[in-house]
Amino acid sequence: MTSVQHEINFTLNGKPVTVSVALHWNALTLLREGLGLTGTKYGCGEGECGACTILVDGVSVNSCLMFAVDCDGREITTIEGIATEAGLNMLQGEFVKQWAVQCGFCSPGMIMQGMYLIKNNPRISKDEIKRGIEGNLCRCTGYSKIIDAIAETLHDEEVRS
Amino acid sequence: MTIQKYAVPRSIEEATQLLAAENITMFAGGTDLMPQTKSGARKFKTVLMNLNRVHDLRGISLSKSEVRIGTLTTVTDILHHYALRTAAGILPEVANAFASGQIRNAATLGGNVCNASPAGDMIIPLLLLDAEVELTSWKNSAISTRRIALHEFFIGPGKTRLGANELLTFIHFRIPEEGFVARFEKFGTRPALDISIVSVGIAGTREHGGLRNARVAFGAVAPIPMRGHAVEHAIDEGSLTAERIKDISRLAEQEITPIDDIRATAWYRKEITRTYTERMLHDICAARN
């Protein structure tokens, strides 16, 4: 498949970006190939595994299902954009602390979805977290420590504030 | 070159004008279009149209008697809409069983309806609510709209009465009356991330020991998301005794026309339809609302 290119402008991890994309591209291809940001992963290309999860205007979506051109004018956040100046953000830190990372391939998608869940519902329960990551597949961990990591982050944020 | 041009309308007028003039593939959430074009099941036309900047098409508005939902309203919008929970709670309830969080954030109600999968989850509750689709086009230099009852909108798997130059703009339904009760069950081993093998929707207005104006809809057991008219008439006929419920659920099993596929056999789909219909009717009787 080939298609015409189109130039788009958007905010990527807080910085403005101008890039030319093929019209049939999905946002995942734009990120990985167009912009060399390989943190967001290809897991299935069909929206079934969540490895490609990014935030668009703060809302989590599967970047493999989103048209690249639709990034125009939006605020896109990827895994590369969430660490703080000091280092890992709280959720990333908990993923490390809780052993929520084994092979790590699902981790960027899990973390982005975790960021969305926490922002959306700071009181989210463990059962709601399980539902919240139902669209993120993991073959290594059995999910338990990932759920703990997200739950602990809420606790950290509570303790902080 | 497959796609040669890109269009981003900012108003309903602009969108319909483009549809009238060009050979268009349009997208909103992309949750069906992207996999279908990647697999080759669908081919792109020469113009790709992004509907997402027509902000008028996203939103839920309620009047005293009616609910109007814009085609770009996402499943998450429906899930979180506070007033909808009281007015027509079955819709947010079904939204909660839809795919995954990421897909709910992108998938639109209009997309789900126009994709017309026989298993389309959001279609079932809309059928229970007697929804209508509003179809808009640009004709004779003016906006033109018409409405079709949703239960007459589907003509086959993936096929609807949407005209080539038409845009589904809004979905309407009357706010159900006092005493309206609705239930939805989707078969699966997971709370949401399951393509429907069978889904069953039952609704109606409570009347002594039963329901009147019953609405029954089945997903994934026929070429289209279907209404079960025979089952509706049977429910309307009288009170819901345990024996009548058994008979009505057997009727449901007979009314549907499921196929064998890799997800389930027709036999199993019939078993589940019958079992779920029976359970749901019992549940309606036992509950207060």
Added chain:
Amino acid sequence: MSIFEKETLIGKRIAKLDAPQKTTGEARYLHDITLPGMLVGRILRTDRTHARIVSIDTSAAKALRGVHAVITAADTPNIPLGHGKDNPPLKGDKVRCIRDEIAAVAAETEEIAEEALKLIKVEYEDLPPVFTPAEALKEGAPVIHDSHADNIPFSFDYSHGDIAIGEAESDIIVQDTFKLHFVTHCCMGVSGLIASFDHDGNLTLHSQTQIPFLYKKDLSPVIDVAPEKIRVIQPPIGGGFGSKLDIYPFEPICIFLARASRRPVKLIFSREEEFIASPTRQPVELTIRTGVKNDGTLIFREVHTLHDNGGYTSWGATTPFVIMQTISSLYRVPHCRYHTTVVYTNNPYSGSFRGYGNLQATFAVETHMDKLAEMLGKDPLSFRLQNAQQAGETTPQGMHFKTCGFHDCLTTAATQSSFVEKHERYRTQQNGPIRLGVGIASLLHVGGGAKIYRTDGCGTILKIDDFGKVIVMTGSTDIGQGAETVIAQFVAEELGLPMSAITVINNDSEITPWDVGVHASRTTFIAGNSAKRAAYKARQKLLMAAGEMYNLDPETLDLRSRHIVHSESGESIVEIGKLIRSLHFRDKSEIVLTSEYYEPPSVMQDRGFKGDVSASYAFGTQVVEVEVDIETGIVRVLNVTAAHDVGRVINRQGIEGQIEGGVAMGIGYAITEHLIVENGIVKNPCFRDYKLITAPEIPKLDMTFIETHDPEGPAGAKGIGEAPSICISAAIANAVYNATGIRFHELPLSPEHVLRRLKSERNETLSTR
């Protein structure tokens, strides 16, 4: 003067070394790597299951702009690869299964490569296919490989004791046939390879292989490159689970494309291709007869396994060896006879997959244990305890259980879950559509490698630099399980250093010494021991040097918190970096550099398949509580109570992670996962229709680690990587029996499968409302 207490890292919760970079997107997996001038490689696979290739026309593809190479079998040495050496990378004469690779292209973009594939024209002459071993064994069946006219590449026998005596002594004999299905690894990172040659013909591979050194040896003849000219770089891997233990056609194909195009080539599967072309778990038809005495003593097992070998041989064909171990040695069995027949068909072929045949074997054995308990009028726990081995025993197959937590695993899991009481209650007191059930099953698996080659060793090189920083170069591979972290823990422990002082290098064959590979749950044990011993040598060197320099007896010294200290008082003598610099910058200059090649004290099996094949053995018991909806057939796992003999817990979180992940994988095998292969075609090559366990589906999991302190294991540890998946499907099936009275001999227990059995049995103990 500083005082340092003795601290230990063993058993602690210690974060995984590579976790931080995996949480930021910095970790670059194979899929994320680009080399300058790199091309995209894609494979054209057949759409037939059995056919003669009449012609392949690549002319149009070659002419397409942006295509740099198009190859077919005619362009390559065509040496067959794989465990059975029967699988040519590109197929020139014949197609034997749906995966078969007909041609490959290297192009500038993925889109051009896809376009080029479409332009390749292939003509076939269809041949009659066979899709079951039974069909393939019939007289006059189509011959799949000319080298084996009967379609049987392997068959062999094992026995111990005397079956005739066993039959005579048994009071009860039960026979059943079990059918185990196709499932697939579903690693989140798909298969792929990057190959590039330099001007001198040196080949660099970025590979996800689990066997970097055997890989070089096995690839060499197929690609006609000397092993010493092959460098294997291993980026972080998106999951292994045994899928990368053999050489597969796409690997030499990628290398041939790099050679033909004279550019680096990256060949990555799509997810659909991964489902179709990645090796599966071995499907098995297992017929078992078990005999027991009225007093509950197990007497004999006779087993025949029939293996669908698919179109080509990979490691799936060796699962009979592991199955044999469970048949002969899970519980005491005085008499045993085992026969296996491995049969070619036109189905997709199997490889190795976590548990390696033991899931299939344990499903059969533990279902029979349950059945026999019932027939004997004994509860499932006491019957098992009666026949469970204890420490010091050697099985008739030659496995010596120096340590054995079998009894403890059984009693712990049963007690924590109130198994006996619930089992009885659920058996008799239920009505309504939702039924509860509990089931128990145990496992035996190798816990210290498996000596299938003459050496099962691992090499380590260790250096400590002038600043006290340790680099551990290990031949072992980390597939995400945390092996590198455990290795660092052993080294840190030995040298009295914090984890932050240790760097593990395990990903470049030019640097690291030989290791057989990551399989057979061997890495903590063998690589751990290797690293520990190399660290010990360094420790001795440092203590001797300190003794010499400060005129002290080295026996009275210790290493703690980056210091050499007096053992008794903990008082610091000198900081490690300072000592090393003193050692280095002087007349008799020395640096700290040690190495170790650790060979576990196991033996290869003899011609009768007997021998103490592993340095250690792992045991475990899992009790599962399920809920069965008898009107829909849906089986939900509510609780899992697991007790595992792990020797010693080294990293608490790491080992918990293995159990949690293994349990989810095992539940998938038992209930939700099924790679549907019909007439040789994979019908559900996507996550939408191949159901992995998702977060809302996980059960409550209660784990206990039984520490039996293996004398050979590093700090007493045994391997655990495979154990957690092995016995859970038997426990689930036993629980479903407890709930419904229906015995299942086939997996998966999908809702439709369960409902059909429930309906057809019309068991009187079931009454609906």
